[in-house]
Amino acid sequence: MAEKEIWRPIKSYGIDYEGIYEVSDLGRVRSLSRLDSNGRPIKGVIMKPNLNKPYPEVSLSKNAKSKTALIHRLVADAFVEGHFEGARVNHIDENKQNNRADNLEWVTVLYNNTYGTRLDRVSNANSIPILGISKYTGSKIILKNALEAEGLGFSSAHISSCISGKLKQHGGFIWGKLDYSTYKSALTWLDEMID
Structure with missing residues (x-):
């Protein structure tokens, strides 16, 4: 019924x-x-x-x-x-x-x-690996997420806006997201270079 x-x-x-x-x-x-x-x-x-x-x-x-x-x-x-x-x-x-x-x-x-899984969902959104390429030198920054960039003086909000296409650049860098396997490969390569 x-x-x-x-x-x-x-x-x-x-x-x-x-x-x-x-x-x-x-x-x-x-x-x-x-x-x-x-x-x-x-x-x-x-x-x-x-x-x-x-x-x-x-x-x-x-x-x-x-x-x-x-x-x-x-x-x-x-x-x-x-x-x-x-x-x-x-x-x-x-x-x-x-x-x-x-x-x-x-x-x-x-x-x-803070209800339910909201914090996990926000955390996951902030855990996407990112790549920054300097507009001036072409040097690259690879970071675990946009929040990690704040420790280097960048704004995670502005980086997210670059990734979503709302901004073209931030802090002299063009930003994009990396898939997790590319991020892990880059870390492995860096470890090999240091050893």
Whole structure:
């Protein structure tokens, strides 16, 4: 038997959308059938979320003003007890697409930033071997990760921006990532050169 979906009016981001939009405990958003400002009928529909962002979102409109709204926030505001000043919404299963009310909880910023496997995922992202090539001399720097570069006076954030293509260079070096086997081969070669 299919579970019963519960719908509630959206009251989020300081705006009351009652009579215009509703959100369900299963993480869906719908517009309601109503008349527009000229008296023409508008048919209600289940809204398709924008999935091109880290968190699914929808665009809500009232009085000719649009607001992009995160679906997990809409669900939490409507269904999850325990909101407090400065609270963040945490996905219990760490799946940003799962916006069911029973998968959401209000937490502190610190708890949200250290929840589950987040620290491991961030750590893994910072453990990609990198190569820096001097724009001026062509000399190369091979590092275990972007964080290691901070010990040499470089910014790991700027190096990451170079690797992702947002910056062309940082600190006079062009930066790129290495696959792990190339990194290990370079270390072996350096060890042989030193011996």
